[in-house]
Amino acid sequence: MLIIPVKEGENIDRALKRYKRKFNNTQAMRLLRDRKQFDKPSVVKRAQKLKASYVQKLKTQEELG
Template identity: 70%
Template sequence: MLIIPVKEGENIDRALKRYKRKFDRTGTMRKLRDGQHFTKPSVARRSQVQKAQYIQHLRDQEEI
C-alpha cells in the first residue's frame, strides 16, 4: 500500500503527481500486464538481448 503524506497547504495536483510517480516505480501495472499472457523464457530472453543491443547501438552512435 502506498502512503503519500500531504502537507498542509500543498496543492492536491502535486500530491497526485507524487503518488503517480511512486506507483510507477513500484512496477505494479507492469507486473499485471506481464501476467496476462505467458511468454516462453527463451522469447523473453531474446527480447531482453535485442533491447540491450538496441540501447548499446544508441550509445555507440552517441559517442561518434
C-alpha cells in the same frame, strides 16, 4: 502499501498527484501487465538480446561520431 502523508490545509488534488507519481515509480502496473500473459523464456531471452544489441549499436555510433 503506499502511504501519502497529507499536510493540514493541503489541497486534495496535490495529494492525489503525489500518490499517482509514487504509484508510477513503483512500476506496479508494469508488473501486472507482464503477468497478464505468459511469454516463453526463449522469447524473453531473444527480446533481451535484441534490445542489448540495439543499445550497443547506439553506444558505438555515439562514440564514433
